[in-house]
Amino acid sequence: MKLSLCMIVKNEEELLEQSLRQLCPYVQEIIVVDTGSTDRTKEIALNFTQQVYDFPWVDDFAAARNFSLEKASNDWVLVLDADEVITEFKTESLRTLLRVEDPIVGRIKLINIVEEKRISERISRLFKRSLFHYQGAIHEQLVRKNGAPYYTVSLEITVEHRGYTPAVIQRTQKIARNIKLLEKEVEKRPSDPYWLYQLGKTYYLAKNYDEAVACFKRALALPLNFSLEYVENLVETHVYALINCRSYAEALCLINYEKHYAGSIDYLFLMGLVYMNNAKFSQAIEQFLQCIGNQEGRVEGINSYLPKYNIAVIYECLGYRVEAISYYQKCGDYPAALKRLREI
Known part of the structure; x- marks a missing residue:
């Protein structure tokens, strides 16, 4: 070839x-x-x-x-x-x-x-x-x-x-350029959730989480094909944006999509984060344990050191020092875990 x-x-x-x-x-x-x-x-x-x-x-x-x-x-x-x-x-x-x-x-x-x-x-x-x-x-x-x-x-x-x-991003000013172009696409295709998703994702990259949430909500209100890859990304990035906005209770809406994504490790891990931020620690640990040793997800470490680290954080917050140290040690060379081991 x-x-x-x-x-x-x-x-x-x-x-x-x-x-x-x-x-x-x-x-x-x-x-x-x-x-x-x-x-x-x-x-x-x-x-x-x-x-x-x-x-x-x-x-x-x-x-x-x-x-x-x-x-x-x-x-x-x-x-x-x-x-x-x-x-x-x-x-x-x-x-x-x-x-x-x-x-x-x-x-x-x-x-x-x-x-x-x-x-x-x-x-x-x-x-x-x-x-x-x-x-x-x-x-x-x-x-x-x-x-x-x-x-x-x-x-x-x-x-x-x-x-x-x-x-x-700062050198190329691509965020501002992309927002301008995407707004034109949304104006031309207001009933197409894909362009609202892309606009929301661009605001997310710019750390403008309020605007990102607004775009994602508009997209989620439209008819969706949940078998499409971008739709799962839309659902999950919407919830990550809610977490960044500290709208933790609202982020529990992720439960509504379990029937579509229960087999996705990215969904399981994010569900764990949602429970964790809502102080539902038992449910969070259950979700994270399902991630360990699972197939690879979109985020590197989502089936290994990231869920272990979050379990360790939960144990440390609850005062279970021995259990926390054990899970931090299981994170290998993950810098955040090594830092906690030095300070705990």
Whole structure:
């Protein structure tokens, strides 16, 4: 399989070189589309490829993405951003795509680094450009050109997304830009909960939890398909926002979604946090114990040191020092647990 990388950039001199350097062994062509950089971004890109193109920014990510796809010479393309760095790429996993005749899209593992947490998700990023293109001015969606459904397969490709770190957010001013674009999408599609979810998530990243809750509530009041991945994220991020607003009693609304997500470790862990913040300690410990040794969740450590740490905190608050120390010690090298062990 010959693979083209398609990337759109703007003022990414801090991150671009590492991203492209990590990708070089895995792609046969690099396409970089610049949407108006005023720093050394294009200069850095030209060290890796001569296929660097200008595209005037028109407040439409899909338009820029599709322009990059048009410039590729290979049919199979991998779409990444400059703030995303490959950490794992098992080429043998690509054979799955070649064995399937039907239209198929490869989903890579994206690890978002947010407030010192590593939150993973699967996203569609590897596909045939002859069959697919993007739609949507922001948080653009991959769709078949004929509008028909398609299959997806998980690939053994992992990427770290560093665009949500405080330093990058401040430097790029992406929060303000995204809010502006998302508000336009919500205005155009007021009955589509997806755009309210994305707007709420952006306010959440900006730590404007009151606005985030308002957006999430509007989305949750609309008809929802609870089998969709983003809807579970909507439900859970709404509750995290309520916790950050210290609306602990209101966060108990999470119980209402048990029938949809009882088998999700992310749901179990969050339910434990909700009980913990409502001083329902027995129920909280029960939830956290179910997380230990469970399958991986979106948040790193959610099946190991994080529930153990929370159990230790509960025991310490209740005055059970021996039990607290025992669970802190089970957290391994988790810095917060080591700190408590020094101070308890």
